[in-house]
Amino acid sequence: MKQSAEDYPCENLARAARDSRQVHATDALPYVPYLPAGWCPRPRDDPRACFKFPTRAEWEGELRDMKSGVASGANLGLPLPAGRRQGIFTIYAWNEFGEGGIVAPTEGEKTMKIDAIYTVFGPQ
Numbered sequence: 001m002k003q004s005a006e007d008y009p010c011e012n013l014a015r016a017a018r019d020s021r022q023v024h025a026t027d028a029l030p031y032v033p034y035l036p037a038g039w040c041p042r043p044r045d046d047p048r049a050c051f052k053f054p055t056r057a058e059w060e061g062e063l064r065d066m067k068s069g070v071a072s073g074a075n076l077g078l079p080l081p082a083g084r085r086q087g088i089f090t091i092y093a094w095n096e097f098g099e100g101g102i103v104a105p106t107e108g109e110k111t112m113k114i115d116a117i118y119t120v121f122g123p124q
Helices: 010-024 056-071 112-121
Strands: 034-036 090-092
Touching: 010 034, 010 056, 034 056, 056 112
Parallel strands: 034 090
Antiparallel strands: none
């Protein structure tokens, strides 16, 4: 995808990460999946596509999908003794303000992404 006048929907970026999880869930080697918090290298001189930031509902939905994926028994995470597995994933990124991967609080989103992470993964 190339950069266009209007940013692509965040769903396009999220779908690529979900597809990657599905492809690697049955790999011979463990796979640590990632969840993109955004991607837009503008205003740098970078021709790659930009994606809109997720809404709270979209972000929570992706977090819930990731939680379900790493708990599914698929080969997502790190191997432990006795054939067990620690389901883990990474979020891209905490503070990549120059590339649009942002979980850190911002003036526009405030703490929305952090709050959603707590809602999905915090104490139940």
